[in-house]
Amino acid sequence: MSELHKFLFEGLPVRGMLVRLTDSWQEVLRRHAESGAYPSAVTGLLGEMSAAAVLMQGNIKFNGSLVLQIMGDGPLKLAVAEVQPNFGFRATATVTGEVADGVPLSQMVNVNNQGRCAITLDPQDRLPGQQPYQGVVPLYGDRREMLESLHEVLEHYMLQSEQLDTRLVLAANDQIAAGLLIQRLPSTGEANLSGTAAAQAREDAIGQSEDYNRIAMLAASLQREELLTLDADTILHRLFWQEPLQRFVPAEGLVRPRFSCTCSRERVGRMLHGLGVAEVESILSERGEVEVGCEFCGAKYRFDPVDAAQIFLSQPQQPPASDRLQ
Numbered sequence: 015m016s017e018l019h020k021f022l023f024e025g026l027p028v029r030g031m032l033v034r035l036t037d038s039w040q041e042v043l044r045r046h047a048e049s050g051a052y053p054s055a056v057t058g059l060l061g062e063m064s065a066a067a068v069l070m071q072g073n074i075k076f077n078g079s080l081v082l083q084i085m086g087d088g089p090l091k092l093a094v095a096e097v098q099p100n101f102g103f104r105a106t107a108t109v110t111g112e113v114a115d116g117v118p119l120s121q122m123v124n125v126n127n128q129g130r131c132a133i134t135l136d137p138q139d140r141l142p143g144q145q146p147y148q149g150v151v152p153l154y155g156d157r158r159e160m161l162e163s164l165h166e167v168l169e170h171y172m173l174q175s176e177q178l179d180t181r182l183v184l185a186a187n188d189q190i191a192a193g194l195l196i197q198r199l200p201s202t203g204e205a206n207l208s209g210t211a212a213a214q215a216r217e218d219a220i221g222q223s224e225d226y227n228r229i230a231m232l233a234a235s236l237q238r239e240e241l242l243t244l245d246a247d248t249i250l251h252r253l254f255w256q257e258p259l260q261r262f263v264p265a266e267g268l269v270r271p272r273f274s275c276t277c278s279r280e281r282v283g284r285m286l287h288g289l290g291v292a293e294v295e296s297i298l299s300e301r302g303e304v305e306v307g308c309e310f311c312g313a314k315y316r317f318d319p320v321d322a323a324q325i326f327l328s329q330p331q332q333p334p335a336s337d338r339l340q
């Protein structure tokens with residue numbers, strides 16, 4: 015069963031999370047298998063993105079979906095992992111060319127250094143016209159050097175956007191997607207400041223916590239193979255047996271992420287409404303019906319001319335921006 019463990023280090027400004035997606039991750043792959051399995055390097059990246067997105071959703075107090083996307087200029091065009099506040103998640107990737115086994119991030123999605131990583135927070139109770147929050151970073155580092163692993167991209171993002179030291183270890187295969195996150199907590203002094211003063215204090219504190227540096231180094235010693243094969247207790251004990259690690263009691267601290275798709279006939283209807291009546295009528299005249307498949311779960315939604323007419327009668331308003339094609 016999939017699991018997300020939260021923990022902290024007593025008296026130290028460091029917290030952590032460990033995620034293991036097993037049954038839920040296998041379900042993501044099973045749903046996609048009908049239209050052809052992903053190349054193994056893409057499976058690895060998409061699994062790491064799913065684990066990372068669950069960790070990031072677990073790391074924020076936010077009532078809405080967290081969407082992690084990588085858009086690129088290689089054979090992998092787009093990869094998406096989306097996690098709801100209840101840790102239901104879904105993921106999909108669009109591959110248009112050959113991806114050899116074991117290739118790094120750049121060869122999949124950043125051939126000309128034009129790839130991007132976007133993190134979107136879309137509030138559940140968003141007001142009409144309100145835009146979701148989105149942060150976008152390139153897939154290169156401070157000297158424009160290509161970053162070859164997802165964990166580097168996300169650590170860079172966290173540092174730039176949140177001014178928080180973060181260490182991530184991620185690994186995935188076709189059975190399990192797993193991740194370990196270690197993050198420095200803002201000190202109480204920083205928390206009491208507001209606005210630019212707080213940002214400056216966080217900036218000053220980057221890399222300065224010895225406790226964080228030591229624990230992050232221990233975390234980074236975790237091998238991918240260990241992360242993929244060992245259970246949570248064993249991993250945490252091996253890495254941190256000398257540290258004052260405190261697990262949250264299971265009732266609060268252990269959640270079970272699961273595969274869950276948020277697509278619905280209503281959302282597809284809104285998307286078709288957004289396409290416009292002319293476009294939909296042209297598809298109808300060509301094929302007799304409009305069929306939209308969900309990229310995440312494989313569900314098929316069919317609209318005949320009567321259904322389609324209904325869409326334009328009953329939905330006069332503009333669709334919200336979050337209604338993506340899926």
Ligand SMILES: [Zn+2]
Nearest residue numbers: 275277308311
């Ligand atoms: Zn779906």
